[in-house]
Amino acid sequence: DFGLMTYDPAYTNTASCRSAITYIDGDKGILEYRGYPIEQLAEQATFLEVAYLLIFGELPTKDELDEWTHAITTHTFVHENVKSFVEGFRYDAHPMGMLQASVAALSTFYPEAKKIDDEQVRYEQIVRLIAKVPTLAAFAYRHAKGMPYVYPDNDLNYAENFLGMLFKIAELKYDADPRIAKALDVLLILHADHEQNCSTSAVRSVGSSQVDPYSAVAAGVGALYGPLHGGANQSVLEMLQRIESVENVPGFIDGVKNGNERLMGFGHRVYKNFDPRAKIIKKAVDDVFEATGTTNPLLDVAQELERIALEDDYFVKRKLYPNVDFYSGLIYEALGLPVEMFTVLFAIGRTPGWVAQWLEMVDDKEQKIARPRQIYTGARGRDYVPLDQRG
Ligand code: SDX
Numbered sequence: 367d368f369g370l371m372t373y374d375p376a377y378t379n380t381a382s383c384r385s386a387i388t389y390i391d392g393d394k395g396i397l398e399y400r401g402y403p404i405e406q407l408a409e410q411a412t413f414l415e416v417a418y419l420l421i422f423g424e425l426p427t428k429d430e431l432d433e434w435t436h437a438i439t440t441h442t443f444v445h446e447n448v449k450s451f452v453e454g455f456r457y458d459a460h461p462m463g464m465l466q467a468s469v470a471a472l473s474t475f476y477p478e479a480k481k482i483d484d485e486q487v488r489y490e491q492i493v494r495l496i497a498k499v500p501t502l503a504a505f506a507y508r509h510a511k512g513m514p515y516v517y518p519d520n521d522l523n524y525a526e527n528f529l530g531m532l533f534k535i536a537e538l539k540y541d542a543d544p545r546i547a548k549a550l551d552v553l554l555i556l557h558a559d560h561e562q563n564c565s566t567s568a569v570r571s572v573g574s575s576q577v578d579p580y581s582a583v584a585a586g587v588g589a590l591y592g593p594l595h596g597g598a599n600q601s602v603l604e605m606l607q608r609i610e611s612v613e614n615v616p617g618f619i620d621g622v623k624n625g626n627e628r629l630m631g632f633g634h635r636v637y638k639n640f641d642p643r644a645k646i647i648k649k650a651v652d653d654v655f656e657a658t659g660t661t662n663p664l665l666d667v668a669q670e671l672e673r674i675a676l677e678d679d680y681f682v683k684r685k686l687y688p689n690v691d692f693y694s695g696l697i698y699e700a701l702g703l704p705v706e707m708f709t710v711l712f713a714i715g716r717t718p719g720w721v722a723q724w725l726e727m728v729d730d731k732e733q734k735i736a737r738p739r740q741i742y743t744g745a746r747g748r749d750y751v752p753l754d755q756r757g
Contacts, residue, residue: 373741378635383570383733387420387722388561392636397643399559400424408646413554414438414524417496417718420559421725441497442518442527444505445475449515452505461506461710462591468502469495470584479578482728491579492721499717500524503710504531510706516540525550528714533702545657546701549650550711553694556643557712559719561636565589565596569720570727571736579724586720587713593630596691596712600705602631603695606664615670623680631692632675638685647693654700665696 374380389398397404400419407416411425418426418434426434451471455464473479476494481487501518508515508531516531519540525547530540560566568589573582590596605627609618621627634641655661672688675681691712698708727733 371739371741376635377567382562382567382736383727384730385561385723385726386423387726388559388719390561390636392634392638395637395639395642397560404556404642405646408552408555411555412524413551413558413715414496416555416558420718420722421492437493438497438524439520439527441493442501442520444472444498444501447475448472448502449505452502452509455506455509457510457512459506459510460591461503461510461706462587462597462713464506464509465499465503465710465713466584466587466591468506469499469580469587472498472502473578473580473584476578476580479580482576482578488579488725488728492725495579495583495717495721500528500714501531503707503714504528506710507532507703507707510704523547523551525554529701543657545653549654549657549697550701552650553647553697553711554715556646556690557715557719559716559722562723563595564592565716566720566723569724573724573727574733574736576728576735579721582724583717583720586716590713590716591709596709596716598630598689598691599695599698599708599712602668602691603664603699603705603708605630606667606695609667609671611663612666612670615667615674619671619674619678629671629675629681629686631695632681632688633684633686634689637687637689640687641689643690644688644692647690647697648688651693651696651700654697658700658702660700662696662700668693668696 372379387400389401390396399407399416400423402419402425407419411419414435415426415431418431448468448471452464452468455467472494476491478487479491505515516534518527519530519534520527522530522540522542526540526542529542529547529550534540562570565586565588569582569586572585573579593601609615618627619629622629651665655665672692675686675688694712695705695708698711699705703711
C-alpha cells in the first residue's frame with residue numbers, strides 16, 4: 367500500500383536527484399553554475415569555458431582550456447552519411463524535429479558510446495556532442511533554406527563557426543561581426559544549464575537506463591521543443607508579431623486575464639522573482655541592435671507588455687516575471703534567424719548542461735534507473751466480459 371505517497375502534479379516538491387552543478391534561488395533570482403554567479407560568467411567567460419566548468423566542475427586553466435577547445439574544434443565535422451539523413455526530411459521540416467532525430471542518429475555512428483563506464487569513451491562522446499550539435503543545427507537550417515551545407519571552419523571560434531555554417535555564401539570567407547559572435551556566446555552561456563528543468567529531467571531519466579548519451583540528449587531535445595519549455599522563445603516572437611503594436615497591448619492583456627491568451631516568455635516554476643537571465647538578455651538586445659544596425663518595433667511591444675505585467679495585480683499576485691525566453695527571440699531575429707531556429711539555439715546552449723547532468727547521474731553509483739510510482743485511481747479486480755455479452 368503506497369498510502370503515504372503524495373501526488374505533486376508539478377513535481378516541484380519531489381527531488382529527483384542530488385546535484386552539485388547548478389544552484390537556483392527562485393525567490394531571490396539567483397543562478398550559479400558550480401557556485402559562480404551567472405552575471406560574472408556571462409560578463410567574463412566564454413561558452414566553451416562555461417561548458418568545461420559545468421562538465422568538469424572547475425574553471426579550466428589555460429592549458430586545459432586550450433586542450434578542450436582543440437578537442438571540440440577538431441570534432442565539429444559529422445559523418446558524410448548524416449547529410450543524406452538530413453536530406454530525407456521534408457523541405458518544411460521543423461529544425462527541432464530534425465535536430466532531435468539527427469542527435470539520436472549519432473548513436474548509430476558511435477556504437478562504442480554504449481561503454482558509458484569507460485572514462486575515455488565518455489570523454490570522446492562528450493566532446494562530440496558539444497562539437498557536433500551546432501553542425502547538425504546548421505545543416506537543418508541550410509536544408510530548410512535549400513542551400514548547400516557549409517563545412518565547419520576550424521579557424522573560427524565556436525560562435526563564429528556556427529554563424530559561418532548558417533550564413534556563409536558560396537566560397538566567400540565568413541567574417542562574423544565580433545560583437546554578434548560575442549552576443550551569441552553570451553546567449554549560449556545563459557542557456558547552458560538550469561538544474562532539473564523538463565528537458566534535463568528527460569535526459570537524466572532516459573540516461574538512467576544506461577543508454578548512450580546521444581539517445582539521452584535526443585530525449586532532452588524533444589522535451590525542449592515544447593512551447594511551455596524551450597519552444598517558448600519561438601512562441602514569444604509569434605505572440606509579439608500577433609500583437610503587432612503597443613496600442614494592441616491592453617487588449618492582449620485582457621485576453622490573458624480572461625484565459626484566452628498566455629503571456630509567453632513570462633512565468634516560471636522556480637523563479638518567483640526576476641529570471642536573472644532575462645535581465646542580462648534584455649541588455650544584450652540593445653548591443654545586438656547596434657551591431658546589426660537594426661531596430662525592431664516589437665521591442666516596444668515587449669517592453670510595454672513587461673511594464674504592464676510588472677504593475678498589474680493579475681501578474682503580480684501570480685508572481686509572473688519575464689523569463690529567459692522573453693527577449694531572446696528578438697536577438698535571434700536580429701541575427702537573421704527564422705523563428706523555427708530559436709529553440710535550436712536554446713538546444714545548442716543547453717547541450718553542455720544536459721551532458722554535465724548525464725555525467726553526474728552516470729557517476730552517482732547510488733543513482734538507480736528512473737522508475738516513478740503513481741497514485742492509482744482506476745478500477746480493480748474486474749472479470750473479463752466476452753465480446754458477445756458487451757453492451
Ligand atoms: C523555460 O524549468 C526551467 O528551468 C525551464 C527553463 C530552463 O532554463 O530550462 O527556465 C526554460 O522553459 C522557461 C519557461 C518558458 N515557458 C514560457 O514562457 C511559457 C509561458 N509560461 C508558462 O506556461 C508557465 O509560467 C510555466 C510553464 C513556465 C510555469 O508554469 P507553472 O509553474 O506550472 O505555473 P502554472 O501553470 O501552475 O501557473 C500558475 C498560475 C496559473 O494561474 P491560475 O490557474 O492560478 O489562475 O499562473 C498562471 C496560470 O494560469 N500563469 C500564466 C502564465 N504562467 C502561469 N498566466 C499567463 N501567462 C503566463 N505565461
